[in-house]
Amino acid sequence: MPPTTTMKRIAGELGVSITTVSKVLNNREDIGHATRARVLAKVAELGYQPNAVARSLTLRRTHTLGVVIPDLMHSFFVEIVAGLEATASARGYGLLLCSSNEDPGKERQELDMLRQRQVDGVVLGSANAAGNTDLLQQLTSIGVGIVMIDRDDHPDVRCDRVVTDDEEVGRLATAHLIDQGRRAIAHITGPSIVHAKRRADGYRAALKAKGVKLRADWMVRGGFKEADGYRAMKKLLAMKPRVDAVFAANDPAAIGAMKAIWEARLRVPEDIAIVGAGDIALGDLLRVPLSTVSWSREDQGRSAAELILDRIGEDAARPRGPQRVVIPPHLVARRSSGGR
Amino acid sequence: MPPTTTMKRIAGELGVSITTVSKVLNNREDIGHATRARVLAKVAELGYQPNAVARSLTLRRTHTLGVVIPDLMHSFFVEIVAGLEATASARGYGLLLCSSNEDPGKERQELDMLRQRQVDGVVLGSANAAGNTDLLQQLTSIGVGIVMIDRDDHPDVRCDRVVTDDEEVGRLATAHLIDQGRRAIAHITGPSIVHAKRRADGYRAALKAKGVKLRADWMVRGGFKEADGYRAMKKLLAMKPRVDAVFAANDPAAIGAMKAIWEARLRVPEDIAIVGAGDIALGDLLRVPLSTVSWSREDQGRSAAELILDRIGEDAARPRGPQRVVIPPHLVARRSSGGR
DNA sequence: TCAAGTCACTTTAACGTTAAAGTAAATCTG
DNA sequence: CAGATTTACTTTAACGTTAAAGTGACTTGA
Numbered sequence: 092m093p094p095t096t097t098m099k100r101i102a103g104e105l106g107v108s109i110t111t112v113s114k115v116l117n118n119r120e121d122i123g124h125a126t127r128a129r130v131l132a133k134v135a136e137l138g139y140q141p142n143a144v145a146r147s148l149t150l151r152r153t154h155t156l157g158v159v160i161p162d163l164m165h166s167f168f169v170e171i172v173a174g175l176e177a178t179a180s181a182r183g184y185g186l187l188l189c190s191s192n193e194d195p196g197k198e199r200q201e202l203d204m205l206r207q208r209q210v211d212g213v214v215l216g217s218a219n220a221a222g223n224t225d226l227l228q229q230l231t232s233i234g235v236g237i238v239m240i241d242r243d244d245h246p247d248v249r250c251d252r253v254v255t256d257d258e259e260v261g262r263l264a265t266a267h268l269i270d271q272g273r274r275a276i277a278h279i280t281g282p283s284i285v286h287a288k289r290r291a292d293g294y295r296a297a298l299k300a301k302g303v304k305l306r307a308d309w310m311v312r313g314g315f316k317e318a319d320g321y322r323a324m325k326k327l328l329a330m331k332p333r334v335d336a337v338f339a340a341n342d343p344a345a346i347g348a349m350k351a352i353w354e355a356r357l358r359v360p361e362d363i364a365i366v367g368a369g370d371i372a373l374g375d376l377l378r379v380p381l382s383t384v385s386w387s388r389e390d391q392g393r394s395a396a397e398l399i400l401d402r403i404g405e406d407a408a409r410p411r412g413p414q415r416v417v418i419p420p421h422l423v424a425r426r427s428s429g430g431r
Numbered sequence: 432m433p434p435t436t437t438m439k440r441i442a443g444e445l446g447v448s449i450t451t452v453s454k455v456l457n458n459r460e461d462i463g464h465a466t467r468a469r470v471l472a473k474v475a476e477l478g479y480q481p482n483a484v485a486r487s488l489t490l491r492r493t494h495t496l497g498v499v500i501p502d503l504m505h506s507f508f509v510e511i512v513a514g515l516e517a518t519a520s521a522r523g524y525g526l527l528l529c530s531s532n533e534d535p536g537k538e539r540q541e542l543d544m545l546r547q548r549q550v551d552g553v554v555l556g557s558a559n560a561a562g563n564t565d566l567l568q569q570l571t572s573i574g575v576g577i578v579m580i581d582r583d584d585h586p587d588v589r590c591d592r593v594v595t596d597d598e599e600v601g602r603l604a605t606a607h608l609i610d611q612g613r614r615a616i617a618h619i620t621g622p623s624i625v626h627a628k629r630r631a632d633g634y635r636a637a638l639k640a641k642g643v644k645l646r647a648d649w650m651v652r653g654g655f656k657e658a659d660g661y662r663a664m665k666k667l668l669a670m671k672p673r674v675d676a677v678f679a680a681n682d683p684a685a686i687g688a689m690k691a692i693w694e695a696r697l698r699v700p701e702d703i704a705i706v707g708a709g710d711i712a713l714g715d716l717l718r719v720p721l722s723t724v725s726w727s728r729e730d731q732g733r734s735a736a737e738l739i740l741d742r743i744g745e746d747a748a749r750p751r752g753p754q755r756v757v758i759p760p761h762l763v764a765r766r767s768s769g770g771r
Numbered sequence: 772t773c774a775a776g777t778c779a780c781t782t783t784a785a786c787g788t789t790a791a792a793g794t795a796a797a798t799c800t801g
Numbered sequence: 802c803a804g805a806t807t808t809a810c811t812t813t814a815a816c817g818t819t820a821a822a823g824t825g826a827c828t829t830g831a
Binding site for chain 1: 432433435480481482483484485487488493495498503504506509510512513516517520525526527528529530541543544546547548549572573574686711712713716717718719
């Protein structure tokens with residue numbers, strides 16, 4: 092192994108002090124023309140690269156963000172990470188990626204690891220992490236910036252948040268179905284998290300706004316998985332009169348619902364129109380392309396990175412209160428709602 | 432901001448030397464019962480956490496792997512990262528994630544960044560990176576381990592590799608179509624990289640092995656994107672007699688081919704059977720579920736992590752030559768091939 | 772009983788960098 | 802032309818940790 096090139100080596104070969112080399116590399120003013128040139132030449136000759144670890148130690152800055160997401164396999168989070176990566180990388184920050192697998196224990200462990208590694212900030216995409224409030228507070232207290240993605244829990248943690256307008260998601264989906272002339276519109280709800288509840292609120296609000304009847308038994312308990320949507324739809328199909336449209340809390344649930352409809356030998360959208368939410372990849376390639384409510388995950392990731400970097404970066408303005416960025420959703424009308 | 436708890440602080444409060452604290456935390460033998468207990472108590476009381484940056488500086492080990500992939504949006508690479516993450520995290524290693532966007536320039540920049548950050552190893556998932564051989568060699572020369580995923584270029588770089596058996600991929604797909612009774616089997620090729628060429632080799636080999644005629648004009652130039660498959664299929668549909676089966680170099684191309692078939696008012700698989708490769712997410716939810724050849728990307732990621740950690744980890748055996756792990760593919764028969 | 776260990780520590784130095792304070796020599800100022 | 806200022810550096814200390822060498826006190830062995 093060749094000896095690593097350090098400032099010491101450069102200084103030694105030139106007969107100047109290490110500090111002089113450091114100053115040249117940091118573009119300090121108090122270095123003479125000639126010396127600067129000599130140092131730069133040597134740096135090029137030896138292919139010197141600064142050691143970021145040593146730098147981090149003195150500067151107390153790692154230029155690294157920790158990213159904790161619940162599930163790498165879920166395209167949703169990955170798209171957010173893509174947005175994060177683009178912004179962070181452009182600003183010279185690295186991303187330390189962790190997966191919590193929805194497990195608060197693992198999440199805790201990962202957060203601890205990130206703290207030990209002295210990351211400058213943490214992006215938290217976990218869907219559930221009750222119980223780690225203490226750690227999060229501790230992190231902010233030692234100056235680590237935190238951004239939460241699509242979460243409204245941990246009210247006591249002073250941090251930025253980037254969220255979707257979930258009520259608007261429900262409103263857009265439902266209003267679209269009404270606009271398509273449907274009047275018996277059901278909702279397959281998600282799990283009991285704020286997230287999903289707000290989508291249900293939007294569903295109710297849209298019906299009310301347009302004066303369409305809301306029947307309590309048309310809101311059936313579902314979930315965020317395909318099987319949940321399937322089961323819920325089975326229940327809806329058993330009711331009379333039959334509903335003519337369904338807004339499912341997310342796309343996998345909507346796909347499950349479609350499967351149940353086909354099994355009952357009915358047609359989508361002729362007999363029952365379907366709208367989901369989340370715009371999963373390939374939704375447009377399904378047997379019946381799925382209408383959905385979408386929002387830019389890349390923007391969400393980008394915003395998260397910007398918030399945190401503006402808070403902790405060198406050019407950080409004076410301290411400011413917790414920010415909240417809302418990413419607006421929009422309707423993607425495909426065939427499942429008869430929208431196209 | 433509360434003062435950070437360091438070994439210095441602990442040593443100070445107890446009136447012992449910093450080294451003593453360090454020894455306790457590293458479970459060294461030469462510390463007395465009583466002292467050990469006192470230190471441990473203080474550590475717990477102050478919630479001391481070691482500073483990984485300082486540790487890295489002295490130990491010359493960051494316990495971090497760099498991961499460079501071409502595209503975060505592509506589920507293929509993400510699944511590999513998931514495999515990597517699980518293994519690395521379990522062994523106490525962090526993952527520094529970079530996206531090269533298929534751009535050799537950006538890749539170079541990312542590799543440089545990883546070097547400055549003193550990562551212990553690099554996992555290279557980039558699809559193309561001609562021109563960076565020098566950097567890679569330099570990295571290995573300073574002791575950084577490298578694993579390449581699904582690549583056979585850069586023959587001069589001494590590193591481990593984890594690849595699929597692409598010829599087998601082609602063989603499995605083609606043999607399956609033959610077994611389904613098809614005899615006019617076309618192949619939509621991928622781009623001109625070894626990867627895709629080997630799949631074509633497998634196609635030819637399978638036909639030959641089973642004595643099925645191979646017509647040169649049944650191999651049409653495609654690509655790895657949906658549009659490529661669509662275009663290629665258009666050409667195939669213009670030929671007489673019509674083919675009754677197609678093996679597309681990957682799933683997106685297969686999906687494009689199906690679209691072309693439907694546009695021609697033909698049926699899949701009744702008129703033309705289709706098999707892809709790669710097993711993209713949701714392939715089973717398509718209008719016609721897509722038959723494909725799959726292999727475990729998670730295993731691929733896991734293997735990569737194991738190879739590199741066994742090479743560079745503290746428990747690393749004596750130096751060994753470059754390893755090569757082959758992940759075996761298997762057929763996933765769905766409806767598009769009439770296989771189910 | 773005294774040299775040779777052993778035990779339980781401490782001291783010193785180092786990892787590669789930057790910040791702050793120090794210092795000669797050259798230059799300006801009135 | 803003496804004192805103040807500027808220029809172009811160097812010295813010292815620090816970031817938080819670990820490795821290697823050192824050091825007394827106490828134990829062992831013949």
